[in-house]
Amino acid sequence: MTRNNKKLHLTVKAGYPPHSLTLIPELPLESLGLKQGEQLIVTQKAEASREPSSSRSQPVAAASTNTRGPMTGLIASQAHEPETPAPARIAAPAPSSRGPGPDYVEVDGGYLVHRIVPDDNSCLFSSVALVFEQDIKKAPKIRQIVADEIRKDMLTWSEAILGRPRDEYISTILKPTSWGGAIELSILAKHYSTEIASVDVETGRIDHFAPPTDGRQQDSGNRCVLIYSGIHYDAATIAPILDAPDEFHQTVVPRETDGEGDAVLVAAKKLADALRAKKAYTNTATFDLRCQICQKGLKGEKEARAHASETGHVEFGEY
Incomplete structure (x- = not known):
């Protein structure tokens, strides 16, 4: 050319x-x-x-290769497996040296970048929307997916599992002020047929929310990464170069293993290490909360759970 x-x-x-x-x-x-x-x-x-x-x-x-419009971010499995895959190169985590910006870790073929979403009580849904819909404004759509699945699957998502009446849970999760957690991540992993790996900044622990393997649906074999600070979720995606536009980020990658042999998981733990060094996490046992319904001050997750059990109030904010 x-x-x-x-x-x-x-x-x-x-x-x-x-x-x-x-x-x-x-x-x-x-x-x-x-x-x-x-x-x-x-x-x-x-x-x-x-x-x-x-x-x-x-x-x-x-x-x-998507001919229908902008890149979907749902990256398919490799077209051809290399005969001898090259070992991943994981660099020591370090903030960008060019001034304020997201943290990143070098990986083979690009950079695993911390993608920060607004701290607005919808962070889990915004992060998932960024990964699968390429638009954090579609967080309400992600909430609706969760509500629809709970409504449809009465056996899996019973009152005993949800901890409250199903209709009440559905109504609550559709509110933009309600937080999401393990239940929502499990449902969304199933919906998108993709494992969601949630990396805890404080401990470095990785929680794997995998799609079911009961034969009723096909597992894509892919994985995405979320970063969890204790009270906030962000996404982590792979950029080919540090200044790459958002639409060129790879938001889902083929799943290699669940342990140290997976290059992306190793990079995700290193990214968590960098954030931990900056104290970018909250200890949920000691942080201060306020009930958004009755305005009562609470300390830690234990008091919040007790307050929710006593009053039925389930909307909290940090202060």
Whole structure:
């Protein structure tokens, strides 16, 4: 390819870790075995027609094979498995040196970036909306998905499991002031057929919310990452370069393992380490809460649960 009398050398990669695709002009794109929605990373090295250039390749953009519109963020499994996968390179976590900005950890093929969502009582739903819908404004849609699933599956989501009458729980979770937790993450993992890995900043523990394997639906084999501070959820997504636009972030990756062998989980724990070093977490045993209904001051999750049990009030805010 040439542009402005310069010859452009392009490299196209797909999958995670990214691997180069062999492009043959005579063959159609279908021959590459790509799946709809899969992210492509394109790098270029400009070379003058008369004189070779020594400039290094620079990422120019990540493209998508989704032909229906903007990239969905639901990245399919690798089109081709490399014969010998290269080990992931995980760098020591460090905040951006270019001034205020999100924390990140280097991974093979890009950066795992802390994607901060508003602290508005809808953080779990906003984070999931960012991952699966690419729009935090769709948090109400995520709440509705949870409500619909609880309403539909009376056996799984019984009053005993929910801790209160089903209709009351549904009504509460649809309110923009209500928090979400393990129940909501379990439902959303099933809905999107994708494991949600929630990394606790204070302890480094990873809680895995996996889609059911009862044969009633297909597991995509993918995983996304959320960061949990004790009272707040954010997302973590992979950017091909640090300044990549949001739409080029890979929000879901193929699931490798559940332990130390998974490059993304290792990076997620390192990201939690960086946030812990900055005290970016809240100890729920000692933090101060206020009931948003009766305005009573409470200390820690234990008092909040006791207050909810005594009064039925389940809307709290930190102060």
